[in-house]
Amino acid sequence: MPLLEVRNLHKHYPGVAALQGVDFSGDAGEIHAIVGANGAGKSTLMNLISGVTAPTGGEILLDGAPVRLTSPLAAQAAGVATVYQEFSLVPQLSVARNIFLGREPRGAFGLVDEARLNADAAQLLLRFNIGLDPRIEVSGLSVAEQQLVEIVRALSFKARILILDEPTAVLSLSEQDNLFAIMRQLRGEGMLILYVSHRLEEVLAIADRVTVMRDGSKVGTRPIADLSMDSLVHMMIGESRRSTPQRSAVPADAPCFDIDYTTADGTQAITVQRGEILGLAGLVGAGRTTFARALVGAGGRTAATRITVNGTALNNRTPEAAMRGGVVYLTEDRKRDGIFAGIDIIGNATAAALPLLGRLGLRNRGSEREKSQSILHRLRLVAASLDTPIGKLSGGNQQKVVLGRALMMAPKLLVIDEPTRGVDVGAKAEIHDLLRELAMQGTAMIVISSEIDELLGLAHRIVVMSDRRFVARMPVEAASEAAILTAAAGGTMTNEETA
Amino acid sequence: MTAAATFPRKGVALAGASRHAIFFVLAAVYLVGLAVSPAFAEPNYLFNVLRQIAPVGIAAVGVTLVMILGGVDLSVGAVISLTAVLAASVMAGNPGNIAPAILVACAAGLGIGLLNGVIAAFSRVSPFILTLGMGVAVMGLTQMFTGGTAKGIVSPGFREFFNFRVGGLVPVLALALLLLAGIGLFIEKATTFGRQLFLVGTNRAAAILSGLPVRGVTIAAYALSGLFGALAGIALLARSGVSSTVAGQGLEFQVLAAVVLGGTTFVGGRGGIAGTVAGTLVLVIAFNLVNIAGLPHQMQLIVMGGIIILASALYGRISERVG
Numbered sequence: 001m002p003l004l005e006v007r008n009l010h011k012h013y014p015g016v017a018a019l020q021g022v023d024f025s026g027d028a029g030e031i032h033a034i035v036g037a038n039g040a041g042k043s044t045l046m047n048l049i050s051g052v053t054a055p056t057g058g059e060i061l062l063d064g065a066p067v068r069l070t071s072p073l074a075a076q077a078a079g080v081a082t083v084y085q086e087f088s089l090v091p092q093l094s095v096a097r098n099i100f101l102g103r104e105p106r107g108a109f110g111l112v113d114e115a116r117l118n119a120d121a122a123q124l125l126l127r128f129n130i131g132l133d134p135r136i137e138v139s140g141l142s143v144a145e146q147q148l149v150e151i152v153r154a155l156s157f158k159a160r161i162l163i164l165d166e167p168t169a170v171l172s173l174s175e176q177d178n179l180f181a182i183m184r185q186l187r188g189e190g191m192l193i194l195y196v197s198h199r200l201e202e203v204l205a206i207a208d209r210v211t212v213m214r215d216g217s218k219v220g221t222r223p224i225a226d227l228s229m230d231s232l233v234h235m236m237i238g239e240s241r242r243s244t245p246q247r248s249a250v251p252a253d254a255p256c257f258d259i260d261y262t263t264a265d266g267t268q269a270i271t272v273q274r275g276e277i278l279g280l281a282g283l284v285g286a287g288r289t290t291f292a293r294a295l296v297g298a299g300g301r302t303a304a305t306r307i308t309v310n311g312t313a314l315n316n317r318t319p320e321a322a323m324r325g326g327v328v329y330l331t332e333d334r335k336r337d338g339i340f341a342g343i344d345i346i347g348n349a350t351a352a353a354l355p356l357l358g359r360l361g362l363r364n365r366g367s368e369r370e371k372s373q374s375i376l377h378r379l380r381l382v383a384a385s386l387d388t389p390i391g392k393l394s395g396g397n398q399q400k401v402v403l404g405r406a407l408m409m410a411p412k413l414l415v416i417d418e419p420t421r422g423v424d425v426g427a428k429a430e431i432h433d434l435l436r437e438l439a440m441q442g443t444a445m446i447v448i449s450s451e452i453d454e455l456l457g458l459a460h461r462i463v464v465m466s467d468r469r470f471v472a473r474m475p476v477e478a479a480s481e482a483a484i485l486t487a488a489a490g491g492t493m494t495n496e497e498t499a
Numbered sequence: 500m501t502a503a504a505t506f507p508r509k510g511v512a513l514a515g516a517s518r519h520a521i522f523f524v525l526a527a528v529y530l531v532g533l534a535v536s537p538a539f540a541e542p543n544y545l546f547n548v549l550r551q552i553a554p555v556g557i558a559a560v561g562v563t564l565v566m567i568l569g570g571v572d573l574s575v576g577a578v579i580s581l582t583a584v585l586a587a588s589v590m591a592g593n594p595g596n597i598a599p600a601i602l603v604a605c606a607a608g609l610g611i612g613l614l615n616g617v618i619a620a621f622s623r624v625s626p627f628i629l630t631l632g633m634g635v636a637v638m639g640l641t642q643m644f645t646g647g648t649a650k651g652i653v654s655p656g657f658r659e660f661f662n663f664r665v666g667g668l669v670p671v672l673a674l675a676l677l678l679l680a681g682i683g684l685f686i687e688k689a690t691t692f693g694r695q696l697f698l699v700g701t702n703r704a705a706a707i708l709s710g711l712p713v714r715g716v717t718i719a720a721y722a723l724s725g726l727f728g729a730l731a732g733i734a735l736l737a738r739s740g741v742s743s744t745v746a747g748q749g750l751e752f753q754v755l756a757a758v759v760l761g762g763t764t765f766v767g768g769r770g771g772i773a774g775t776v777a778g779t780l781v782l783v784i785a786f787n788l789v790n791i792a793g794l795p796h797q798m799q800l801i802v803m804g805g806i807i808i809l810a811s812a813l814y815g816r817i818s819e820r821v822g
Contacts, residue, residue: 298708318707319707319708319709319710320707320711322710323709323710324710328710331705331708336704336705337702338705338708339705340698340701340702340706341701341702342701343697343701343768347694347698351705351706351709351711352709352710354691355691358691361690361692362689362691363689363691363694405709
């Protein structure tokens with residue numbers, strides 16, 4: 001009898017079926033990897049098993065008996081422990097305190113029995129050969145060490161099932177080996193480890209079985225011996241789909257933006273031509289956004305770019321300077337640094353262009369409204385009134401307004417991070433049309449997207465990033481979902497450097 | 500364009516209510532005053548009240564600009580003290596020195612404001628701590644300059660001019676307050692800079708990424724606050740004629756109370772100078788009511804503290820619901 005079994009599991013959100021009838025089982029003493037592209041339903045499945053959300057249909061069985069995991073606490077009590085990508089430790093407390101947070105052994109007067117706490121923690125750490133002093137503060141630990149503390153805490157609940165969500169994303173190679181050793185030890189002790197990862201090489205190295213998800217359904221479960229990198233990628237993407245949208249030809253003699261990207265790892269070069277849409281693919285954490293922000297001087301201290309246009313260097317030390325040079329970046333996180341939530345549509349659309357619309361430091365409200373109207377009309381914005389606060393609009397309309405703000409500055413190089421995240425299907429198509437139109441008018445563009453379909457449909461050329469490096473470049477005609485995914489997952493490159 | 504999705508009516512209505520709440524409060528407080536004392540029906544008394552609050556009102560205009568940006572200026576009390584003493588010293592009892600005195604005072608206020616602005620723009624110091632520290636330093640500077648006693652003599656004609664009643668009724672000082680509030684209102688509503696204040700105050704990160712001159716706007720806002728502080732110092736000197744080293748001490752709290760009461764929150768991106776003027780009036784009427792009620796003068800401090808807390812809490816609640 002499997003330790004964990006889920007039957008016909010469904011999860012519907014309003015308008016979306018995140019999970020559509022998934023059957024799945026895992027045995028004691030197994031490392032079971034769950035893989036799939038972004039949005040395949042991996043996280044949803046894990047959230048249901050760890051009690052974060054409740055299924056809308058189907059059942060979960062432990063040792064053959066149906067259980068209702070109504071909260072993370074209930075799941076914990078049933079023996080399911082989860083280590084998330086974002087850590088949940090309290091940085092100011094010691095390792096031991098964090099491990100036993102909320103369950104500290106009590107001594108006289110109900111005070112925490114520090115000696116016993118530290119001894120218990122030391123014993124747990126020793127069991128997994130983790131050389132950490134239980135008394136030191138968590139804030140002083142490396143990310144990898146914090147992760148280990150997190151795992152030990154999860155295990156201290158006498159868990160039988162351990163869920164690890166992208167555990168190696170933050171680890172160096174040796175730290176990763178260390179983690180794998182601990183995982184194998186736990187497997188030897190009869191634990192079921194559910195291992196969610198984008199990194200297919202690692203999956204092939206550590207897992208006993210792999211379950212592949214796609215579009216909210218299970219594609220299949222295979223023992224590792226039956227799998228290769230190629231067959232795994234093939235399972236993940238299914239029959240290759242390819243739309244053939246209209247695409248303008250890039251003029252051969254067009255001026256281009258030569259970009260040198262410098263990080264701690266060295267300097268890499270990349271080029272974008274006038275009228276070209278460059279698609280930037282990669283997994284979450286590959287460093288695409290850091291690169292994109294660095295293009296406008298907002299990448300932080302560790303990343304810098306040097307942009308030359310036809311041989312002339314462009315000042316891009318701040319977003320303000322970059323904008324004067326014609327380089328504009330649109331954020332992937334509208335709420336954080338895209339929209340001015342309490343301010344109306346006009347104010348949001350004209351935020352950057354105010355000095356251009358007015359004269360001598362004075363506003364011209366008439367031209368602010370007129371310009372907003374014309375540009376938002378072109379974007380097919382639907383709103384009752386331009387005086388509505390932008391925070392009340394749908395994601396798609398917010399994105400259009402933010403895009404309109406950029407267009408008012410007539411950018412020469414437009415960098416768009418996840419142009420259609422949180423945007424409904426209709427607005428998505430409209431935004432795609434607009435980007436193509438801009439390219440035809442000569443704007444150079446870098447489009448970042450986690451949706452490979454989006455890149456294949458928009459871009460002239462695809463560059464794949466992995467681990468802060470541009471690892472593959474391919475014209476879109478030669479690109480495929482498989483090639484991109486393989487490169488992004490750090491696998492062998494299927495395409496020669498062509499750019 | 501087709502009709503849009505429905506917007507939550509309640510939120511919009513509340514936002515409108517919060518924007519205008521202070522004017523209802525002003526009307527209510529005035530009616531209370533009218534009921535308590537017939538003086539509130541006399542124009543003479545009302546203009547006196549305006550004259551009385553002119554220094555606080557003028558400084559509040561500048562501080563409002565900074566607070567829309569999401570900052571705050573606690574150094575304004577010290578700036579008032581310094582500029583009042585400075586102006587009196589330059590005057591030295593000579594009517595020919597009035598214009599230079601005003602220029603010197605304004606330059607000093609502007610300089611301190613600029614320093615505040617540059618530090619606020621280029622460092623990560625909290626504006627509370629920054630301007631508190633600046634206020635203490637300016638206070639020390641004033642003490643050093645004066646040697647700890649009153650210094651300088653107000654020129655003849657200076658006080659007479661500002662306290663002259665136009666048409667036998669309206670003191671020039673009250674007109675100065677209205678004029679400066681009008682200028683502040685113009686900056687807020689009609690200039691690119693005024694709009695940028697609201698944008699930066701609403702979402703600083705978005706403002707930076709959208710290419711707004713966030714540093715320039717920050718520096719200009721604090722500089723203006725320093726300049727309005729200096730004008731308030733001159734107004735105080737004109738009202739009292741006394742150039743003691745601590746003339747403006749504690750005034751920053753009256754200023755803050757007026758601004759917060761007017762609906763400009765510490766969060767930034769909200770409020771405006773019209774509200775601040777109304778807030779200033781509510782504050783001074785409340786002070787006068789304390790006096791009329793025969794309560795000790797110190798009660799004013801308690802009223803003021805209560806107002807700052809209550810107004811902040813109320814506006815916080817409203818904006819929370821509006822989102």
